[in-house]
Amino acid sequence: MAERRVIPLARPEPRGAEPGVSVRGLHVARGGRALLRGIDLTLGGSGITALLGPNGAGKSLLLRAIAGIIAPDDGEITLAPRLARPALVFQKPVLLRRTARANLAHALKLAGQPRAARAARIADLLEQCDLTQIATSPARRLSGGEQQRLALARALAADPALLLLDEPTASLDPKATAAIEAITLRAAGRGVKVVLVTHDRAQAERLAGDVVFLHDGRAVEHAPAPRFFSNPASPEAQAYLEGRLIL
Numbered sequence: 001m002a003e004r005r006v007i008p009l010a011r012p013e014p015r016g017a018e019p020g021v022s023v024r025g026l027h028v029a030r031g032g033r034a035l036l037r038g039i040d041l042t043l044g045g046s047g048i049t050a051l052l053g054p055n056g057a058g059k060s061l062l063l064r065a066i067a068g069i070i071a072p073d074d075g076e077i078t079l080a081p082r083l084a085r086p087a088l089v090f091q092k093p094v095l096l097r098r099t100a101r102a103n104l105a106h107a108l109k110l111a112g113q114p115r116a117a118r119a120a121r122i123a124d125l126l127e128q129c130d131l132t133q134i135a136t137s138p139a140r141r142l143s144g145g146e147q148q149r150l151a152l153a154r155a156l157a158a159d160p161a162l163l164l165l166d167e168p169t170a171s172l173d174p175k176a177t178a179a180i181e182a183i184t185l186r187a188a189g190r191g192v193k194v195v196l197v198t199h200d201r202a203q204a205e206r207l208a209g210d211v212v213f214l215h216d217g218r219a220v221e222h223a224p225a226p227r228f229f230s231n232p233a234s235p236e237a238q239a240y241l242e243g244r245l246i247l
C-alpha cells in the first residue's frame, strides 16, 4: 500500500545525494556581451535552492536557461528525468483576462488533464493557494498578492516536480509575501524541487536549504544556507552580505 506523506511546514532539508539539475560550462552571450560565463553547478533533486546575488548578476538568465526558455551559447543543462517538465513563475504574473477558476481550468487543459478530473483538481489548487473565496473574480481585479498566488496555483496545476520562481514576491507586501512563501514551503515539503531567484537575503534565509551566489555572470559560491549566511567563503558574498557594493 502506498505510504502517505505528511506535509511538513518546516524548511525542507536538501537531500544532497539525489541529483536534480546539472549545469556544465554554461555560457550565455547577448549582443556580443558575455552574460553567463562558465557556470558549473549541481543542484539536488529536492529542497529549495536560492539563487542570490546583486542586480545584473545573471540570476534570471540562469533560471531561464534551466527552464529551457533561453538557449545556451555553450555548455549544457541536464535535468533529472523526474524534473524534466519545470514550471516557471515570474515576478509579474502572466494571467488570462478571465476568472481565477478559468485560469486554472486552462492550465489543466494545457497539462492534458482529462476534463472529468479538472473540477476536483481546480478545487484542490484553489484551496492550496487560498483562492477559494475569489475563484470567480476576474484575474485582473485581484490584488498583486492574489494574482501571484493564482500564478503559483497555475504553475502547480501540471503537478511539476521542478518549480522555478523568479523573484515571486518582489513587489508584494509582507502578508502577501508570507502567503507565497507558505505555498512554496508546502510544495517543497511534498517533494517539489524549488529554485528561487531572490534579492531578499532574509527570504533566502527563511526558505532555502542551499544558496548559489552569483556575481557578474559566474556562480561564485554554492553552499548550504546556514554556512553561506554565517561564514561565506567568497569575498563577493562577504561584501554582499555586509551590504557593501561589489565593484
Ligand SMILES: Nc1ncnc2c1ncn2[C@@H]1O[C@H](COP(=O)(O)OP(=O)(O)OP(=O)(O)O)[C@@H](O)[C@H]1O
Residues within 6 Å of the ligand: 030, 031, 035, 053, 054, 055, 056, 057, 058, 059, 060, 061, 062, 199
Ligand atoms: N536579452 C538580453 N540582451 C542583453 N542583455 C541582457 C538580456 N537579458 C539580460 N541581459 C543582461 O544580462 C545581465 C544579467 O541579467 P539577469 O536579469 O539575469 O540579472 P539578475 O541577476 O536576475 O538581475 P536582477 O536582480 O536585476 O533581475 C544584466 O546585465 C542584463 O542587463
